[in-house]
Amino acid sequence: MIIKQEHLVESIYSSLQYISYYHSPDFIKAMVLAYENETNQSAKNAISQILINSKMCALGKRPICQDTGIVNVFIEVGMDVTWDSELSLEEMVNEGVRRAYNDSNNLLRASIVSDPLFSRKNTQDNTPAVIHTKFVKGNTLDITVAAKGGGSENKSKFTVLNPDDNLTDWILKTIPTMGAGWCPPGIIGIGVGGTAEKAMLMAKSVLMEPIDINKIKDKTEHTNIESLRIDLFDKINNLGIGAQGLGGLTTVLDVKIQDHPTHAASLPVAMIPNCAATRHVHFSLDGSGVAELPEIDMSLYPDLEMDISKYTKVDLNILTQSQMDDWNIGDTLLLSGTIITGRDAAHKRLKSMLESGEGLPNGVNFDNKFIYYVGPVEAVGDEVIGPAGPTTATRMDKFTDMMLENTGILGMIGKAERGDSTIESIKKHKASYLIAVGGAAYLISKSIKKAKVVAFEEMGMEAIYELEVKDMPVTVAVDTSGENIHKAATSIPVTYSS
Structure with missing residues (x-):
């Protein structure tokens, strides 16, 4: 078979556009089941928003999440394939990535930076992809394309256990340390054996397999790996972390395991989570043209709408600190008014400006406002803003005390838990930390009625925006007395047998 350059480039492009706005059917079905079974109202609300x-x-046809990911491509090249191409395989893949992320009809956020230790300059087109190539018998290309969000990627774990150590013990000890920044419910991929890099590669690649844990459970006989998957699935969910770390019955939708022979003295173990914006698709090329991607059955979705009667409306423009004293963790709010955005790079520059005595940038006024940790997708068409879901708040912990002491903010909006020292700072300043649902970026963007860049425009997604919001859904995660929903959700001790 002759694989033409344009067919591969176009297939990579179309697959990345496809996974930016389509969840796979197995994921939708698993989330619907999780929603139907959930008894924790905060977690059920989060799952509802994700669906x-x-x-x-x-x-x-707009992105599921504002973090449109780092592109991972797994390619199995048939050894009988021939090429009609002026570009290398890597160059063809990256050309497809470039086209996908710069498509004016559905712009995707460019998040990749080159020179990672120093300048960290954005490449502007989300290239280069991370590409894994394997040569196999045959005359086709089998390709899996994934877009992996930074929040879940940052929670990847690796260890080398002793051969007689208990894998389950290590996993159940490690999962709680990952917090909620990986946006559960999602899938856990585990690679066991080989070498360090082999274990990590297996943990990543196994995430691309279909969600099938309930089918495995229904079998009358199980392999050792299947039995381990079931055991871990049940025990992880019994930890009570739940959707977005809010507690509840479903933390993982599936646990996938792949193993490989290893050295007699070693037991390498890698664990990588996939978030609620799980995005991947598989296709094959046989020389006949561009890949055909699966149709999505919209009937898989339940008929859900947000029940705003369960939310308290808050006018941010007249909100006072004393009014926030009435909020309790778990309260659901609909925010209207002005908020200011800021992410990692913006906080770093603000710190430098405050320490130098320069003060805040012209046009930036945080006084009596909330700061929203977000890096939105660019708007297309008549949009005010593109998908604009929260980023992991934990990364801003080191700046929180500075912001509360020097800018007059009332509080923060993000996702996932905060560190102990940050909780103390929030309590000290009688501030609040609110969470929006990671994995509900497009839904959240519809509550944003006006958006303008007020500082650091040259930093792209890291720029500071002033947003006018109307009924933006959030949950109180840390109240003015320092009560913390993420700690409360997992405060009941869970015992298990090794």
């Missing part, structure tokens, strides 16, 4: 967001994205 509503997913359906909106499928219909509107």
Whole structure:
């Protein structure tokens, strides 16, 4: 078979556009089941928003999450394949990535920076991809394309156990240390054996397999690996972390395990989570043209709408600190008014400006406002802003005391838990920390009615925006007395047998 350059480039492009707005059917089914079974109201609300967001994205063909990921491509090249191409395989893949992320009809956020230790300059087109190539018998290309969000990627874990150590013990000890920044519910990939790099590669690649844990459970006989998967699935969910770390019955939708022969003195173990914006698709090329991608059955989605009667409306423009004293963790709010955004790089520059005596940038006024940790997708068409879900708040912990002491902010909006010292700072300043649902970026963006860059425009997604919001859904995660929903959700000790 002759594989043409344009067919591969176009297939990479179309697959990345496809996974930016389509969840796979197995994921939708697993999330619907999780929603139906959930008894924790905060977690059920989060799962509902993720499903509503997913359906909106499928219909509107806009990204599920503002973090449109680092591209991972797994390619099995048939040894009988011949090429009609002027570009190398890597160059063809990256050309497809470049086209996908710069498509004016559905712009995707460019998050990749070169020179990672020093200048960290954005490449502007999300290249280069991370490409894994394997040569196999045959005359086709089998390709899996994934877009992996930074929040889940940052929670990857690796260890080398002793051969007689208990894998389950290590996993159940490690999962709680990952917090909620990986946006559960999602999938856990585990690679066991080989070498360090082999274990990590297996943990990543096994995430691309279909969600099938309930089918495995229904079997009358199980392999050792299947039995381990079931055991870990049940025990991880019994930890009570739940959707977005809010507690509840479903932390993982599946646990996938792949192993490989290893050295007699070693037991390398890698664990990588996939978030609620799980994005991947598989296709084959046989020389006949561009890949055909699966149709999405919209009937898989339940008929869900946000029940705003369960939310308290808050006017941010007249909100006072004393009014926030009435909030309790778990309260659901609809925010209206002005908020200011800021992410890692913006906080770093603000710190430098405050320490030098320069003060805040012209046009930036945090006084009596909330700061929203977000790096939105660029708007297309008549949009005010593109998908604009929260980023992991933990990364901003080291700046929180500075912001509360020097800018007059009332609090922060992000996702996932905060560190102990940050909780103390929030309590000291009588501030609040609110969480928006990671994995509901397009839904959240519809509550943003005006958006303008007010500082650091040259930093792209890291720029500071002033947003006018109307009924933006959030949950109180840390109240003014320092009560913390993420700690409360997992405060009941869980015992298990090794």
